[in-house]
Amino acid sequence: MVAPPDNDVLWARALHFQHPDGSPGLSGVSLGVQVAEILAVTGPRGSGKSTLLACLSGLLRPRDGEVWFNSVPVHTMGPVTRERLRRDRFGWIDPAPVLVPELNVWENAALPLMLRGTSRRRAKTVALEWLDRLDVGNCARRRPHELRQAERQRVCIARALAPAPTVLFADEPTAPLHHADRGHVLRTLTTAARSHGITVVLATHDPQTAAQADRTVSLLDGRCVTTVHLPPVPESEGRAACSLSV
Template identity: 65%
Template sequence: MTAPPDDVLWARGLHYTYDGSPALQGVSFGVREGEIVAVTGARGSGKTTLLRCLSGQELPERGEVWFNSAPVHTLGRAARERLRLRRFGWIDSSPRLVPELTVWENAALPLLLQGTGYRTARKTACAWLARLDVGDCARKRPAVLRQAERQRVAVARALAHSPDVLFADEPTAPLHRTDRAQVLRALSAAARSHGITVVLATHDFAPTPAARTADETGAALADRIVTLTDGRRSRAPAPEVEPAPTGPEGAAACSLSV
């Protein structure tokens, strides 16, 4: 079986058990190139497990995962690690920065691990840090930064090597509302400007267009919403999110954060 040609990432019939309890129960999922998809649901609904299976961090017990028509579910550990390093980006619910490294070294880490030259890696990392409004922190250590600043550094690290797909597992969960909205806008604008596909797990959900306009949650900034309930796709169709504005108005909105 091959993946649908329009989907850069595709999964079929995923099953996964965690500590004896079913975390995924037959989930099928697809995302097109450049699309931002929000995976919503209550805590424990299977969002993190789905992202880990899609990104190759975990292998499903049953089911298939395809990336650009390549079967991720049949790859060995080393091949999946190379795939994650070169083609995928990951943002966790906490920054998980290396405390001994400076901010720019943390942001440049994926590039350095790929063998990119020191000067090029530093220039690229600093450019992303500047886009995410933490460029003045480049020489500092993570310990002296605010939580929101550390999370912006984690976003820069995930974007620095221009991944094909960025996975974000509740990336703003520990942040205050204002910082959460700023980080989400920055992430969304950066991904759209570089054509990066994003799969975003979030428990935030704005049910109506008016609510989405008033409260920029992760779901509000997505092109499409997929809802999980107890490890299954919700039967009720998730409301489509209005597309991001284009033209001068859209550009002005993006310039607020990036």
């Protein structure tokens, strides 16, 4: 086993994953994520973005390959240790909002903090601050079913940021939002991550969302692919090329 580079908070080598029904998920993905970096994982539907996030966060165990978090091997951990790691160090945002229906909004947002042992009073204060930042502070005492889908997603983002996780895994976090809302919510998320030194692994197939990241890794059919960005062609050259081909 080769030890990962010191400045990588997450490091994966030659990850292979196959879903239980035999569908290929990942076929040899290697990558490193630096401390406080915002990394976008892009690719078309079914390219393996969600599977990669699940393997990096210890939710799924790769069939082959290695995942390291802060120089500690995750791929050799048992399920209980991986669960504790996810609870104490990682945050997760799903593409669709999932909240506990019996709890009100601030209780939902405070839940990960309380699971980590923070007192109810302190957890409530922190949760309310994050709900305000995500513009849903006025919904704090309401139940999830009373909120619109986009408001519920903002609550999920507040819940993920409130404990200041070391790494936040965000799987299409702005998918349920209107286009006009997306930029604002994403900027709130990335600004909060940068100011708190939170590393973000952001799965998205939206180029505008990926543009908010420090770096992009592209997947296709479970493999990393290199994206070549060509310089824009000047208008006049474009026309010349058109006229030549006629």
